[in-house]
Amino acid sequence: MSSSFYEFFCPVKVIAGESALEHIPFELDMLGAKKPMIITDKGVRGVGLLDHLTKALKQSDVPCDLIFDDVPPDSSLQTVRAAVQFYRDNGCDSVIAIGGGSVIDTSKALNILASEGGDDLKVFSGAHNLKRPLKPFIMIPTTAGTGAEVTSVAVISDTEKGVKIPFTSYFLLPNAAVIDPRMTLTLPPHITAMTAMDAMTHATEAFTCLAKNPISDAYATAAIKKINENLLKVIENPSDSAARLELAQASTMAGIAFSNSMVGLVHSLGHSLGAVAHLPHGLCMSLFLPYVLEYNLDARREFIGELLLPMAGAEVYAATAPGARAEATIEHLRALRDTLYAKTKLPRTLKETGKVQESDLKLIAEKALDDGSILFNPKEASLDDLMAILKKAWD
Numbered sequence: 527m528s529s530s531f532y533e534f535f536c537p538v539k540v541i542a543g544e545s546a547l548e549h550i551p552f553e554l555d556m557l558g559a560k561k562p563m564i565i566t567d568k569g570v571r572g573v574g575l576l577d578h579l580t581k582a583l584k585q586s587d588v589p590c591d592l593i594f595d596d597v598p599p600d601s602s603l604q605t606v607r608a609a610v611q612f613y614r615d616n617g618c619d620s621v622i623a624i625g626g627g628s629v630i631d632t633s634k635a636l637n638i639l640a641s642e643g644g645d646d647l648k649v650f651s652g653a654h655n656l657k658r659p660l661k662p663f664i665m666i667p668t669t670a671g672t673g674a675e676v677t678s679v680a681v682i683s684d685t686e687k688g689v690k691i692p693f694t695s696y697f698l699l700p701n702a703a704v705i706d707p708r709m710t711l712t713l714p715p716h717i718t719a720m721t722a723m724d725a726m727t728h729a730t731e732a733f734t735c736l737a738k739n740p741i742s743d744a745y746a747t748a749a750i751k752k753i754n755e756n757l758l759k760v761i762e763n764p765s766d767s768a769a770r771l772e773l774a775q776a777s778t779m780a781g782i783a784f785s786n787s788m789v790g791l792v793h794s795l796g797h798s799l800g801a802v803a804h805l806p807h808g809l810c811m812s813l814f815l816p817y818v819l820e821y822n823l824d825a826r827r828e829f830i831g832e833l834l835l836p837m838a839g840a841e842v843y844a845a846t847a848p849g850a851r852a853e854a855t856i857e858h859l860r861a862l863r864d865t866l867y868a869k870t871k872l873p874r875t876l877k878e879t880g881k882v883q884e885s886d887l888k889l890i891a892e893k894a895l896d897d898g899s900i901l902f903n904p905k906e907a908s909l910d911d912l913m914a915i916l917k918k919a920w921d
């Protein structure tokens with residue numbers, strides 16, 4: 527990809543801070559929305575996170591009782607159809623999504639049918655098949671990792687055919703993303719670690735892949751710095767709302783970065799591992815990140831070396847010889863994973879997950895070769911190359 531041309535696009539309004547949720551009624555009013563449907567899952571509702579939103583809506587007399595909470599961990603066409611029926615039956619005019627990746631993907635798909643009509647979501651699959659803005663849409667992420675609140679992509683499972691259907695359109699982006707630290711305070715340490723490593727991977731691949739650009743670089747390095755400075759603070763003190771907010775902002779910033787620069791081989795392998803072993807996406811990212819950086823060293827040494835500054839800080843960066851900074855970046859990631867394992871038992875190897883068999887490696891490699899993310903990796907990879915990476919990640 528030519529370095530003399532790039533595009534950068536992120537029209538999402540970000541509302542962040544200790545009282546961010548209380549601004550939602552104003553945003554709805556500005557969008558002309560009067561009857562929002564709230565979509566979430568039973569886990570979010572069960573731990574009381576929904577209460578913060580409904581309280582904020584009640585204070586401004588916005589209806590807050592139209593709640594659909596039947597979103598499973600892996601959304602499907604059936605889930606979307608049920609959500610759309612709920613939206614239509616209740617005469618809603620807007621969508622508020624509060625949850626993790628599955629809820630956000632479901633809400634994006636719901637909004638397609640709520641806006642376009644009909645019941646066949648698949649006709650809008652693929653890239654840029656939506657031609658006009660959708661209904662007013664607000665997203666509230668409850669994890670600090672996916673960055674899905676600022677990405678133009680959704681993935682929905684077709685359980686009958688056993689495939690995942692991708693949707694890509696700028697119109698899938700919400701009108702506003704609300705980043706409130708109250709939404710992540712109840713995350714247990716291992717989920718906090720896993721989602722933070724997801725964001726770390728988004729930012730790292732954004733900075734090292736082929737479509738990187740100066741603006742995405744700024745978001746990516748800022749995200750990495752925030753994760754480096756705040757992740758262990760949150761692990762040690764889960765009620766640290768200031769550090770929680772920093773991690774949540776880092777996730778959003780990393781999402782903006784990779785939405786514009788794309789991701790690479792870590793995601794190709796991670797998508798494949800997730801499909802074969804049904805492991806969480808953030809864990810898959812953490813498992814492969816240092817090994818893919820090693821593989822990409824000869825193609826991206828300078829850029830990987832630059833990441834030592836936001837990852838390890840100015841003192842470490844200044845004390846490390848320029849020619850050794852790339853390796854030091856990778857070692858820093860290894861050390862971070864070791865620390866997270868010690869504190870949260872987040873697996874560092876495929877073997878440690880207990881969910882992967884060594885006999886699965888070839889299938890994972892084969893699937894990764896067909897994953898679209900591999901196109902943006904700075905170095906081409908063969909089946910043998912992928913097998914070598916997987917064997918390093920094994921134990």
